[in-house]
Amino acid sequence: MHDAATFGAPPTVRSERLLAVIRNAFPFLVVGAIWEIVARAGVFPRKLFPTLGDIARSFVDLTASGILPHHAIDTVLRLLAGFGLAAIVGVSIGVLMGRSRRAEDILLPLVSILAPIPGLAYAPLFLLWFGPGEVSAVLLVAFVSMFAIIFNSWTGVKAVKEIWLRSAQAMGADDKRVFRYVILPGALPYILTGLRLGLAQAWRILVAVEMLAAVPWGLGWLIFGAREFLNTDAMMAGIIVIALIGLGLEKYVFQKIEDYTVVRWGMMGSMG
Amino acid sequence: MTDTAQRRRSLIRGLLSIAAAAAFYQGVAMSGLFPKVLLPSIPTVLTTLYDMLSDGSMFQHAGATLYRVLIGFGLAIAIGLPLGILMARFKPVENFLLPLVSALMPIPSFSLVPLFMLWFGIGNLTTVLIVFYAATFPMLFNTWTGVRSVNPLWLRAAGAMGADERRLFWKVIVPGASPFIITGMRQAFLRSWIAVVGAEMIAASDYGLGWVIFDSKEFLQTDVMMASLVVIGFIGYVFERLVFGSIERATVYRWGMVRMAKG
Numbered sequence: 001m002h003d004a005a006t007f008g009a010p011p012t013v014r015s016e017r018l019l020a021v022i023r024n025a026f027p028f029l030v031v032g033a034i035w036e037i038v039a040r041a042g043v044f045p046r047k048l049f050p051t052l053g054d055i056a057r058s059f060v061d062l063t064a065s066g067i068l069p070h071h072a073i074d075t076v077l078r079l080l081a082g083f084g085l086a087a088i089v090g091v092s093i094g095v096l097m098g099r100s101r102r103a104e105d106i107l108l109p110l111v112s113i114l115a116p117i118p119g120l121a122y123a124p125l126f127l128l129w130f131g132p133g134e135v136s137a138v139l140l141v142a143f144v145s146m147f148a149i150i151f152n153s154w155t156g157v158k159a160v161k162e163i164w165l166r167s168a169q170a171m172g173a174d175d176k177r178v179f180r181y182v183i184l185p186g187a188l189p190y191i192l193t194g195l196r197l198g199l200a201q202a203w204r205i206l207v208a209v210e211m212l213a214a215v216p217w218g219l220g221w222l223i224f225g226a227r228e229f230l231n232t233d234a235m236m237a238g239i240i241v242i243a244l245i246g247l248g249l250e251k252y253v254f255q256k257i258e259d260y261t262v263v264r265w266g267m268m269g270s271m272g
Numbered sequence: 273m274t275d276t277a278q279r280r281r282s283l284i285r286g287l288l289s290i291a292a293a294a295a296f297y298q299g300v301a302m303s304g305l306f307p308k309v310l311l312p313s314i315p316t317v318l319t320t321l322y323d324m325l326s327d328g329s330m331f332q333h334a335g336a337t338l339y340r341v342l343i344g345f346g347l348a349i350a351i352g353l354p355l356g357i358l359m360a361r362f363k364p365v366e367n368f369l370l371p372l373v374s375a376l377m378p379i380p381s382f383s384l385v386p387l388f389m390l391w392f393g394i395g396n397l398t399t400v401l402i403v404f405y406a407a408t409f410p411m412l413f414n415t416w417t418g419v420r421s422v423n424p425l426w427l428r429a430a431g432a433m434g435a436d437e438r439r440l441f442w443k444v445i446v447p448g449a450s451p452f453i454i455t456g457m458r459q460a461f462l463r464s465w466i467a468v469v470g471a472e473m474i475a476a477s478d479y480g481l482g483w484v485i486f487d488s489k490e491f492l493q494t495d496v497m498m499a500s501l502v503v504i505g506f507i508g509y510v511f512e513r514l515v516f517g518s519i520e521r522a523t524v525y526r527w528g529m530v531r532m533a534k535g
Contacts, residue, residue: 024371031372048390105285110293116512117505118466120473121482124489125497128310208382208470212486220383224474227386235390239383246378 050233058233059240067222072241074217075206078134082141083202087195090146094153094194098187099179104154111150119144119205123212137206137213144205145198152197156190157183189260196257203249207242219245312495321499334503336479337468340396344403345464349457352408356415356456357445366416373412381406381467385474399471399480406467410459418452419445450523458516465508 032052038044039051046054062068093111097104123140130136160183168182210220219238226234294314300306301313312320324330359366381402388398422445430444472482481500488496 023367027368027372028375030368044391101282102285105282106289109286109290113290113505116508117501118469118508120466120470121485121501121504123473124486125494125501128489128492128494128497203378204380205382205466205470207380208385208474211382211385211474223383223386227390230390232387232390235387239379239387242383243375243379246380247375250374250378 047230048232050236054233055236055240058231059237062234062237068237068241071217071219071222071238072245074215075210075219076245078137078141078210078215078218079199079202079206082138082206083145083199085138085142086145086149086198086202089142090149090194090198091153091191093146094150094191095157095183095187097150097154098157099183111147115147115151119201120208120212123209127213132214134215137209137215137218140209140213141202141206145202148197148201149191149194152190152194153187156187156194159190160186192257192260196254199249199253203246309492310494312498316495317498317502320495321502324496324499330499330503333479333481333484333500334507336477337472337481338507340399340472340480341403341461341464341468344400344468345407345461347400347404348407348411348460348464351404352411352456352460353415353453356412357419357449359412359416360419373409377409377413381463382470382474385471389475394475395477398475399468399477402471402475403464403467407460407464410463411456414452414456414459415449418449418456421452422448454516454520454523457519458512461511461516462508465511469504 036052039046039049043049050058059068093107097107097111119140122143123136126136126140126143130139164182164186165178168178173181207220207223210218211224215221219242223235223238223242226232226238298314301308301311321330355365355369359369384405385398385402388401392398392401426444426448427440430440435443468480469482469485472480473486477483481504485497485500488494488500
């Protein structure tokens with residue numbers, strides 16, 4: 001991956017990049033070496049503490065046979081379905097609450113009561129109501145990630161400056177145009193932050209939901225199922241894929257959104 | 273005048289909306305559209321809650337859960353905080369730990385539950401470790417960011433006024449980084465609270481709020497489930513608002529360190 005990117009670069013940049021790669025790889029080599037030593041020392045049963053070779057082998061086998069990709073694709077689809085639902089419902093409710101005093105008064109107490117309960121605690125209830133499987137899993141993920149989206153959209157719409165609204169109205173914009181050209185762009189950074197938080201939350205809970213909801217495919221289920229047969233190597237392979245998907249989300253979704261919102265806000269180094 | 277009137281109207285509307293939602297729920301529960309075991313009426317839930325509180329079983333569950341959370345959370349602070357400071361102060365530490373942290377952070381703590389169950393068995397150790405894993409990263413990451421974002425001008429000013437390393441650390445860096453550190457603690461607690469419920473469900477032991485919810489699913493005791501949900505929400509709320517809210521007021525607000533309220 002890095003080779004392709006650095007191929008045409010001048011040698012100094014290339015060697016600098018190479019140095020960065022080495023510097024980033026070094027900690028993993030150390031940890032990997034420690035792992036391998038512990039695994040080979042036989043302190044723990046090999047079944048429970050597989051060597052890196054075993055893990056790599058089962059990773060390759062599971063990928064080649066198509067089992068691992070199938071699990072991964074189902075997990076990602078489930079994440080997208082749940083998050084998509086949460087985004088639509090959450091942004092609508094949040095914007096409504098921000099725009100209408102009445103909606104805010106009515107919805108805020110309900111949202112505030114439901115929000116502080118960790119989403120996973122609802123899982124058994126959802127399983128009873130909607131039965132184990134796909135519906136429960138998607139609804140649960142949607143329900144959990146919805147609150148961050150609601151709160152941020154609501155804050156965002158409320159944070160739109162009064163003076164912008166009034167000047168737009170003074171210039172003759174009707175409600176629809178005010179909404180489309182003033183409120184929505186003004187609230188967008190907050191809404192995007194909410195979506196980012198919601199997606200992160202959906203991702204964090206999805207694996208557990210898959211373990212509890214007994215879905216036929218999914219990385220959570222793969223890991224959980226592998227435990228029964230002491231397939232620690234398959235488990236580790238599943239965890240690696242989960243880490244890769246998580247990293248991908250972090251790098252290509254969260255950071256992009258953050259860059260965009262930070263640029264829009266015109267502030268630097270916002271964190272936390 | 274108008275402001276208080278407006279506020280009163282908001283309060284009345286809010287109460288009305290809660291009452292309406294409760295009445296609607298109660299209506300559906302009593303209508304018999306759904307089996308009563310799946311949708312217990314509100315008095316049933318309250319009675320169950322009262323029974324569980326008075327026979328002490330709810331306290332036992334809540335106590336077990338709190339014990340796991342607080343130990344895991346405490347460990348996360350004890351390790352995440354110093355590591356975060358070290359990472360921010362010493363470049364080699366940062367170079368070594370940052371790649372590892374960035375690789376581990378996106379792994380949801382729940383995905384480690386089955387592995388930890390194999391390694392450490394079912395029970396407190398697994399749950400505490402999951403909580404620890406979930407809470408460490410926000411703690412570490414926020415501390416690291418906080419210490420790095422201490423205004424360099426303050427450091428130089430304090431240095432010019434003759435502060436030695438120790439005083440610099442305690443009088444400038446720690447207060448300067450404190451808004452981030454407290455945000456980190458808050459996030460860490462939130463994550464631990466979610467993690468403990470999930471970990472208790474999967475790595476079931478004998479006690480714990482997550483365990484009791486999951487266990488009552490087997491017996492269709494939705495009233496027990498909802499009573500436990502109420503307790504979980506209540507404890508989460510107490511910590512989030514009262515504990516961390518007052519910590520924040522006593523430190524960063526008083527020091528004038530927070531510019532913007534966080535949603």
